[in-house]
Amino acid sequence: MRKLHTFHGGIHPDEHKLMSSTPPSARAPLPPRLILPLQQHIGVRAKTVVQAGDKVLKGQLLASSVGMLSAAIHAPTSGTVVSIEFQAVAHPSGLPELCILLKPDGEDRWIEHSGFDYRALPREELLTRLRDAGIVGLGGATFPTHVKLNNAQGIQTLILNGAECEPWITTDDRLMRERAAEIVQGIEVLRYLAQPAETLIGIEDNKPEAIAAMQQACNGSGIEVVVIPTLYPSGGEKQLIKILTGKEVPSGGRPLNIGVACSNVATACAIHRLVNHGEPMISRLITVTGNVKSPQNFEALIGTPIDELVQLAGGALPDSNGFIVGGPMMGLEVTNAQLPVVKGSNCIIVKSGKLFPAPPPALPCIRCTRCVQVCPAELQPQDLYWFAKAKNLGKAQSFHLFDCIECGACSYVCPSNIPLVQYYRFAKSQIWANERDKEAADLARERHEFQLMRIERDKQDKAEKLAQKEKAALAAKAAAAAKTQGEPDAGTGADAAAIDALRAQVREIARPVSEQPPEKSA
Amino acid sequence: MLTALLIMSALALLLGAVLGFSAIKFKVEGNPLVDKIDAILPQTQCGQCSFPGCKPYAMAIAAGEAEINRCPPGGEEGIRKLADLLGKEFIPFGEDTAAPKPKSVAVIDENTCIGCTLCIQACPVDAISGAAKQMHTIIESECTGCELCVPPCPVDCITMVPLPQTLQTWKWQYPEAALEKTAP
Secondary structure: OOOOOOOOOOEOOOOOOHHHHOOOOEEOOOOOOEEEEOOOOOOOOOEEOOOOOOEEOEOOEEEEOOOOOOOOEEOOOOEEEEEEEEEEOOOOOOOEEEEEEEEEOOOOOEOOOOOOOHHHOOHHHHHHHHHHOOOEOOOOOOOEHHHHHHOOOOOOEEEEEEOOOOOOOOHHHHHHHHOHHHHHHHHHHHHHHHOOOEEEEEEEOOOHHHHHHHHHHHOOOOEEEEEEOOOEOOOOHHHHHHHHHOOOOOOOOOHHHHOEEEEEHHHHHHHHHHHHHOOOOOEEEEEEEEOEOOOEEEEEEOOOEHHHHHHHOOOEOOOEEEEEEOOOOOOEEEOOOOOEOOOOOOEEEEEEOOOOOOOOOOOOOOOOOHHHHHOOOOOOHHHHHHHHHOOOHHHHHHOOHHHOOOOOHHHHHOOOOOOHHHHHHHHHHHHHHHHHHHHHHHHHHHHHHHHHHHHHHHHHHHHHHHHHHHHHHHHHHHHHHHHHHHOOOOOOHHHHHHHHHHHHHHHHHHOOHHHOOHHHHO | OHHHHHHHHHHHHHHHHHHHHHHHHOOOOOOHHHHHHHHHOOOOOOOOOOOOOHHHHHHHHHOOOOOOOOOHHHHHHHHHHHHHHHOOOOOOOOOOOOOOOOOEEEEEOOOOOOOOOHHHHHOOOOOEEOOOOOOOEEOOOOOOOOOOOOOOOOOOOEEEEEOOOOOOOOOOOOOHHHHHHHOO
16 A cells, blocks of 8 residues: 655645546537647647638648647547637637638548557657647646657656546546546556656546446556545645655646646546557537536537537526636636637536525625645745735745646635735736747847937947048048148149149049958959 | 054055956946836837837936837736836826737738839838738738838838737636625
């Protein structure tokens, strides 16, 4: 039995998991239209390679990855590209994002595809294939998997995250119960790439069936299934690493700094689909729960509108008032039912006033430090709140604002109902905005200073040229004066000298360029 | 007694020499305060402060010749930062100062442009590309939105377009609204 460690704090919110984890998952039928945002991952927006009107096959590349930190997007089914336009997406800003609109033709015809022997491929080639298949982390952050694995070689521990600690969500639970063998095949690819000394799967003890299924599938493979106590947010990457290894990811660092790589079990499953079947990331398992008739998990195509899935789950009950994309702790509240499911969407919760009552009015902070007791990042949330509220961003940063994982545990326990995480999000994005402004200002300063320098340089060049000309004129004048001394009858001396100087100048101008002394031709 | 005097004067001479040497060796070029002020200013080089650029304004502030509330692109946030740096009180924008505007970039209507190069000469950050009798265009990423190119244009083909918000530039709002609404 492995010795488990604990992370600081944590909370026990009501789970609400059984209703959606009990029925087996179902495949969602083809929706009438699919909306595919070009930015479904962390990094650079993918670049479209199709045009409106194009007929595409299932699995065909629609948008390719740009540069290293990016991921490709593929057609989830066969059909016609209707348009490429800005559409509403599930983002807190509510800003539209460039999307490919696809009208399925109902045939669901695959492009030619097949699995491959990953062990026969060089490492780089395999990583490139992961990128071109659009594989990103399905745990929620949608970090491109090939980037994560690029530097992970010969690491100490590979951790598969099956904790799924957030209430209501049950996709990983169902996935592990139903496709344990597939997950293990995907893990083998990850192990091949990362060459870890040990491979662990962390699963919370509220998922006994998933634990049993994974244990059976991992039997004899050298992968260890570790049962961890249920405590939110044990599924946070840094928290899970702490529980399983006792190591802490340094502030501002990545798990790789301590020889650990962490990946979601659903990502492993997606890698299996690619390697053994040649299928890019075009669908995912998603929980539809909350105020619906029959909560369930669905294998939904990426780009399916929320509305379609809610209908599959029996439709929203009459007293519903919106949706949460993601979990209740870290998810995003939306009202538009036409928003698409993207690679990072793991759950849709239909809201109602009864299930999610509006938070009572926020009261002043009484500095009870309950938030300190539950903070899994061991921060001082009440101080961070204080600084963020006062817009004292430098101070907030020095209190390690950027170590906050926005898990919402502090807001959950706050007796004054202060929306603490909103303050942290505000402070973080304000700091980023200030950094962008500073970069722009530095660039402008540099360019302005260069311009001033250039103008000054041009002025000097001009002055030098003028001085040289004058010098030449003076010399000519002196020469002329010397000449006139020998011829006393040639009119008044001064006039003659001036005329000679002029002549000298005219000669100079009339002389071909090649004869001019080099310093003057500059 | 004499020894003591000698030692003290020798020490004084030595220390004086060290101080004199370091004053020359470690001489601070320019006024460091100017650079600190200049770092806060937004570098639009727009001249709305009545000085010909951000650096001259910073020098005037450092010399105590100008108030800190003359920079509209810096916004109130800028005044606050200057006040913090200089240990002064925050003062609102003066009546003669233009109101802050949303960040914009200049856009040249390329059909109307006659290629006179006047805007190129006006641009403080060389963000306009073009040549005589050739169409000009603005390098958007370099444009500071200073509007200095707008008045010289003889055919009025330059307009200031506010930068649209994108997912990359969007930021979370201050949650104050929520708090105010619910405050007793």
